Amino acid sequence: MKRLTILKTVPDMINIKRLDSQTADFWTSLDELLAWESVSNEKVDTSVKQILSNVRRNGDRAVIELTNQFDRMNVSNISELEIPLDRLQQALDGLPDEQREALHTAADRVRQYHEHQRQSSWSYEDEDGTLLGQQITPLDKVGLYVPGGKAAYPSSVLMNGIPAKVAGVSEIIMVVPTPDGEVNDLVLAAAKIVDVDRIFTIGGAQAIAALAYGTETIPSVDKIVGPGNIYVATAKRHVYGTVGIDMIAGPSEILVICDGKTNPEWIAMDIFSQAEHDEDAQSILVSQDEAFLSEVNDCISKLLPGMERNEIIKQSLQNRGAMIKVKNLDEAIEVANHIAPEHLELSVENPESMAKQIRHAGAIFMGRYTAEAVGDYCAGPNHVLPTSRTARFSSPLGVYDFQKRSSLIMCSEKSASRLGKTASVLARGEQLTAHARSAEFRINKDL
Numbered sequence: 001m002k003r004l005t006i007l008k009t010v011p012d013m014i015n016i017k018r019l020d021s022q023t024a025d026f027w028t029s030l031d032e033l034l035a036w037e038s039v040s041n042e043k044v045d046t047s048v049k050q051i052l053s054n055v056r057r058n059g060d061r062a063v064i065e066l067t068n069q070f071d072r073m074n075v076s077n078i079s080e081l082e083i084p085l086d087r088l089q090q091a092l093d094g095l096p097d098e099q100r101e102a103l104h105t106a107a108d109r110v111r112q113y114h115e116h117q118r119q120s121s122w123s124y125e126d127e128d129g130t131l132l133g134q135q136i137t138p139l140d141k142v143g144l145y146v147p148g149g150k151a152a153y154p155s156s157v158l159m160n161g162i163p164a165k166v167a168g169v170s171e172i173i174m175v176v177p178t179p180d181g182e183v184n185d186l187v188l189a190a191a192k193i194v195d196v197d198r199i200f201t202i203g204g205a206q207a208i209a210a211l212a213y214g215t216e217t218i219p220s221v222d223k224i225v226g227p228g229n230i231y232v233a234t235a236k237r238h239v240y241g242t243v244g245i246d247m248i249a250g251p252s253e254i255l256v257i258c259d260g261k262t263n264p265e266w267i268a269m270d271i272f273s274q275a276e277h278d279e280d281a282q283s284i285l286v287s288q289d290e291a292f293l294s295e296v297n298d299c300i301s302k303l304l305p306g307m308e309r310n311e312i313i314k315q316s317l318q319n320r321g322a323m324i325k326v327k328n329l330d331e332a333i334e335v336a337n338h339i340a341p342e343h344l345e346l347s348v349e350n351p352e353s354m355a356k357q358i359r360h361a362g363a364i365f366m367g368r369y370t371a372e373a374v375g376d377y378c379a380g381p382n383h384v385l386p387t388s389r390t391a392r393f394s395s396p397l398g399v400y401d402f403q404k405r406s407s408l409i410m411c412s413e414k415s416a417s418r419l420g421k422t423a424s425v426l427a428r429g430e431q432l433t434a435h436a437r438s439a440e441f442r443i444n445k446d447l
Helices: 026-034 042-070 085-094 097-115 154-167 185-194 204-213 230-239 264-275 290-306 310-320 329-339 351-355 372-377 413-429 433-440
Strands: 017-020 122-125 131-138 141-145 171-175 198-200 223-225 253-258 282-287 322-325 343-347 363-366 403-410
Touching: 017 026, 026 282, 026 329, 042 204, 042 230, 085 185, 085 198, 097 154, 097 185, 141 154, 141 204, 154 171, 154 185, 171 204, 204 223, 204 230, 253 264, 253 329, 264 282, 264 290, 264 310, 264 343, 264 372, 282 290, 282 310, 282 329, 290 310, 290 322, 343 351, 343 372, 351 363, 363 372, 413 433
Parallel strands: 017 322, 141 171, 141 223, 171 198, 253 282, 253 343, 282 322, 343 363
Antiparallel strands: 122 131, 131 403
């Protein structure tokens, strides 16, 4: 692929941290760069606890008061905070054709991908006639939190709602704040495509509390999913155990491994795609080609002034961004597995081969033509991904997050005798006599 020739004179060079894997303090410096405390601080924590307690005690009244306070609303009845479902169809019908088609295309691809994840119940019978297996059932109710206001996140509605529906969830309760009464039709249209069951225009910690504990009007759910600010994330952490949650997400991340043969402007823009989320987002480029790292840095400086969110991008790259020089691509893989990034681009000659060596990543984007951005919207896989190195032990949101597994056990008379003897020995070894005798009652000495 043709490489871009960069002029020597470029405007406003951005000071992005450079690391070299061959230096003695490399791994320590890398860990310092990656360090992130996602939630929370004492002031936020105290405020969230008060809100949760208020909603739990006072139900609808607390939700109304807090919504009026934080979203600058003037609501007197909880019914004013529920959007009629026919309003969703109006929103979808009223979209420009291009937007409506894009939403449907994205939804179809996301649905098709997630249908491959659907799990089925199974069982088998062992030689003694014991039936063993697993029964798969969907959750009954799920709460979907969607950020609101001027920002529009229809993709969040699709990515969280579609796998729940594919799993067979009976009811999705969506909450979306509407500060100053501003309703976003793209979000409502996406909710129609997903076929959510009820929508309330509430947000923040009070919305999480209402979904977790229930109010006179808003039903409690079994699990809460969807992104939010620090108050939402802190509230989700506190209600976990009362309900399930998807994850506590940190800032967006991208790690790009490039062999130096991709257009550096493409790589610069891929880096921008995550840096523009917020000042705490993290974008890292790894290459064995030091000259290429400099080319990308030059492209960043050249392209940045034309970006609408250039100040956010600049702060993100200077605060938490990095360019890492490694000895070779094998070492790049080692670095990637240590970082365990949310998004990993393998912009190299043989990406499929390299991907097999990646143990920790939320999503892997293979090849020079695969921009992370397509994964955010319409590729098919879920864009709700583990951040802050949690890809070491967790996975993207999927249908399996909305299904439960129950173990199945049914003993025959013969297997009850055989297994009862084993259980009796182990139970008496633990001095749990009732356990032992319960199993012993079913032992048939004639078998």
